[in-house]
Amino acid sequence: MQVTETLNEGLKRAYQITIEGAELDAAVNAKLTEAQPEIEMKGFRKGKVPMALLKKQFGPRVMGEAMQETIDGAMQKHFEDSGDRPALQPEVKMTNEDWKEGDDVTVEMSYEALPEIPDVEFKDISLEKLVVKADDADVDEALKSLAETAQEFEDKDGAAEEGDQVVIDFAGKVDGELFDGGSAEDYPLVLGSNSFIPGFEDQLIGLKAGDEKAVEVKFPEEYGAENLAGKDAVFDCTVKAVKGAVAAELNDELAKKFGAEDLEALKGQVAERLESEYSGASRAVMKRGLLDALDAKVSFELPPSLVEAEAKQIAHQLWHEENPDVHDHNHGEIEATEEHAKLGERRVRLGLLLAELGRKNEIEVSDAEFTQAIMNQARQYPGQERQFFEFVQQNQQMQQQLRAPIFEDKVVDFIFELAEVSEKEVSKDDLQKAVEALEDE
Structure with missing residues (x-):
């Protein structure tokens, strides 16, 4: 096997790899000899199939394997000897397309080598680390946000507003027919949470307990259920209650809800x-x-x-x-x-x-x-x-x-x-x- 450099410009490298036909033939024979004891063929006992017949039957496939292994081995040896590390997978192509069994194989390998990386003196690098302490105001603001997430809802008089919770019964229909998963009773829905189909919650704003409304919406085109995607729907809704949000108090009880012993x-x-x-x-x-x-x-x-x-x-x-x-x-x-x-x-x-x-x-x-x-x-x-x-x-x-x-x-x-x-x-x-x-x- 011969490896000849054909290009060395900057980081670009190219080599011609020539594998002698005799070397490939020897590799094929070695593979067939190794497999021979386990091969069975009609008319021959196991392990007694003549080499000539094995070569005729399996030679082309084994030749391909031997060729690939030999080329891979040549590339690996080249990188070990040269110390090059390719930036990307090397491009490898066979140049003698009219190759036939017994001929030498000529392969061209090209790649870009990774460059030599210079040493760096890190002590010469000055960096600034910004330090922020959590003051009382920051902590109080965060606690207020926690209290809002732990908010509860209490019955209120008057119409529902964004941020209120409405307790509703609803039944959804498409083309006048009820569909699976489109109905519920006593469902608590926070207006503005965007947990329902776009446009649904907006139509409940202004309603009071006891009000009924036919909410008309259109399922999004990318909706998960294919049978509903892009369809017009009507939800017959009854408002059972309207509740206003009440933030939780900042006390030991709230702390325990978040897994702490007390507020401190x-x-x-x-x-x-x-x-x-x-x-x-x-x-x-x-x-x-x-x-x-x-x-x-x-x-x-x-x-x-x-x-x-x-x-x-x-x-x-x-x-x-x-x-x-x-x-x-x-x-x-x-x-x-x-x-x-x-x-x-x-x-x-x-x-x-x-x-x-x-x-x-x-x-x-x-x-x-x-x-x-x-x-x-x-x-x-x-x-x-x-x-x-x-x-x-x-x-x-x-x-x-x-x-x-x-x-x-x-x-x-x-x-x-x-x-x-x-x-x-x-x-x-x-x-x-x-x-x-x-x-x-």
Whole structure:
């Protein structure tokens, strides 16, 4: 087998791999000899089928396997010897299309190599960590929100308003016929909760206890039940009661509803949660500062294919954000602009840098961390957690999507430990402005 370099420009590499016909033939014979003892064929005892007949019967298939294994072996040896790491899967194609058994096989392999990543002196990087303390006003505001979520409803006189709860009997009909799941008695519905079909709750505003109303609505086109999607419906409703919202009192009883021993303990839990939220926001701001510093500090050649793919991905993502009504990919080609390419270069540069830092420092995502990530994601699919777990187990791309952000955060935390970090105490509003500035960039 011979490997000849045909291109070496920047990060682009190309090689011609020649596998001698005799080498392939030997590989085929070795495979057939290994399988011969277990092969049965009419007219021959098990293991006694002549090699010539085996070669005629199974030769073409075994030749394909031997060819693929030999090429894969040659590629693996090349990468081990050269130290190259391809940015994407190498492109491999057979060049002598008129090949016949016994001829040498000539294959062309081309790829873009990952660049050499320069070392970085992290002590030269200065970062600012914004620190926000949860003051009494923040805690009181959070407790007030908790009380509102624990609100109760009491009977009231007069017409129903948005935010009130109406207790109703209703029976829904499509084309004059009742349909499954369209009727209920004594149903408590909070007006403005948007828990019913669009337009339903609005038509109950202004009604009083004892009132009746035929609510006319149209099921959305994307409604889950196909037999109802896009259909006009009429719900005959009777208002049994109208109730106004009453916020729960801030006392020990409320605290116990949220699992705390008393109100003071609940205040402590709320303050801890708020500071955890502030810490998460502060980390995001400091991470952006680190990435900006690394982007300005480190420069190296980038694989064009990775930059192009990233720029296209960015263009595609931004297009969908600007066209939220399009949920599929049945649209024309989206051209990446110079701005997309510039952002793509930054992402590729930082991605390669963080990946190399993680590799050199043996930073890995543990099984426990990966399992926790799956569990967190699975919670978004209540009742289908098992199916989600199985989907992830069978989908390598999904596994990578879950591992990537964990790995990146571990590398970022590693750099935080080495960089010069100073703390600055700021207000909640200042932190919020810093976070909003991230979103505007």
